[in-house]
Amino acid sequence: MSTIVPAPIARQPWQLFFPLFGLVLFGAAVLYSAAASSISPYADSHLLRFGIFFIMAVVISRLDRPLVTFMAYPAYVVVLLLLVAVEAAGAIGGGSQRWLEVGPIRIQPSELMKPAVVVALARYYGDLPAGMVPTWQAVIPAGLIILMPMALVLLQPDLGTSLAIAFGGGLVMFLAGLPLRWFVGAAVAAAAAIPFAFFFFLHDYQRSRVTTFLDPERDPLGEGYQITQSKIAIGSGGMFGKGFGDGSQSHLNYLPEPHTDFVFATMAEEWGLMGGLFTILCFALILNWGLSVARASEDRFSKLLAAGMSATIFFYVAINLLMVMGFAPVVGIPLPFMSHGGSSMMTNMICIGVLMMVRRWSTKSQRTGLLVR
Template sequence: MNVARRGIVPDPIARQPWGMLIPLLLLTAFGAAVLYSAAGGSMDPFASSHLTRFAVFLVMAAVIAALPQPFVRLMTYPAYVVVLLLLMAVEIIGQVGGGSQRWLNLGFIVLQPSELMKPVIVLTLALYFAKLPVGLITSWRALAVPAVIIGLPMGLVLLQPDLGTSLALAFGGGVVMLLAGLPLRWFFGAGLAAAAAAPVAFYFGLQEYQQRRVLTMFDPEADPLGAGYHITQSKIAIGSGGLFGKGFNNGSQSHLQYLPEPHTDFVFATMAEEWGLLGGLFVIIAFAIILRWGLKVAFQSRDRFGSLVAGGMTATIFFYVAVNLLMVMGFAPVVGIPLPFMSHGGSSMLTNMICIGALMMVNRWNRDAPRSGFAS
């Protein structure tokens, strides 16, 4: 029986997608526990700010979820232009940190515009394909214009340099194009072209440290104290956790500072050492529930725009999760992609909560709109 109708739970609360929100809340709380341990048994500086950011961005996601579709359509192209201008500003006046120029100091916040571009590029391509007549989906307009939409921010991000974010932009945009119905042969052709160009890009397009990261992925033991140090220590931490882990706040790799970045990029390794395989399964299952819900929202969308937005936002979250987990286990180069809702970091939390808010927004559109099939 519907508890909202019986008056037990207010209708606005009962209508929320708790099947996604509960795993999200549990995952974030678990992340705070791991960050508490990573700080040596202290809420500061990681766990407290992690929970504060999540609370603030959850309110932001609720605001996004309430946006009407006409307003979102109206603001999508201007938002793309604004974020593109911010990326250009990074190249001119951006802050440098860790050898990269990625941030803008706006006084009240230090902003990483490339993170904002991830959900914005999904919205932009979704709107473009929603407006494109179905008969033109195999024409040059279905490929050339999106290539420019993706290529401009990718080029600016590569100048920072930030390979991981540029790949995230390409992945999110590519998924929207795939869902829009572009011919599969185009994607196979692009894959073959990328494979053929990979050696040239490796030797002439990547920085020296990026080349070392790629080579280290194949043989981290070749330089265990240099380029392979991160992956080697991560594997030790994950492997030493066993089935049940060493116990909460008892991780040696992170506490003795053998594990680099235990609170950001390698937070999964920090968790696995203390919580073992069971903790890892909890994290993976929680992400699987969230991503499955996102795909369900996309498939149930009443219109083309909503479906593409939901599919692209789900793909963006998936990219974070997949690359981070592959990275900490040594199956992908170390590219600085944090684990959503668990790693300490405001920029990645902002991006992923925008994606969550957009998915809740489309879910509300689905619930409120009459069932009439796809529309432009």
């Protein structure tokens, strides 16, 4: 095959590209249907954003290791300052203060913080001597790297994004080799603090989401409406769905947010179980590829970087699917590569670009090793 397929093409990560392009195109089809069989306003902007951010991911993949390690902390600090700016002068939408607006540009710094935390922690543990990993010196600085942006994001308020930051950062700490008993102790402390946090720290609408998750039927036309209609849409799809463009829940406006948070329910109604399995399979292939990049890396920094980016994508996927099927509270997490929205597409494509970058480092190192031999 090397004589048939040019080497630059053969070297591309097709194990990633095939499921990724499949998800994006499938998402565009679902968004086309959600807009009453119109490519505007969802499908066209979805494909345009993917094209722009795919170019960004390719640019990221070409970055060299010394530059990335050098920029890890400055990039984190810049995004942290942007979060502070959001508190001072951020735009308010939907009752939350999460965006910065500069002319026509609108960015959500909390989305950028998800990969920024992973890069900063990977750099920290990559530089930390192995003998210091089981000591408190490995916990306090890393804990501050996670907790400072979490606190700022919770002020917006945005519980879902703060949990995503904690998940990605916590996984990097776990994979760095910190003692398991510390994580068990933290989990026990967190479980004990849940009642206190529920009554004294959560906003009224956040407490309502939790109680609705536990018993959505108590107010099916009010607080429980979203999740009830989502489960109806998914269940009514059956094995093969109602047919492309024939979904009643989304087309008759029963299903809220059919093009963003609940795009999986929109898809499942029209494509059924087979469409759902295809979607999950594509995500599984992408995540498996990301983990294979982490396993193939030859140093701690690269391993933690790849694993953390894979974890960030996984959090999006897992929470969204659990949410739309009624197994988790509604927290406003979109489905990667399928939901309509620029912020989540940007974050996940940054993760894809970093994974491609780490893969290129490993491939380059292997080729160099072969040449030396």
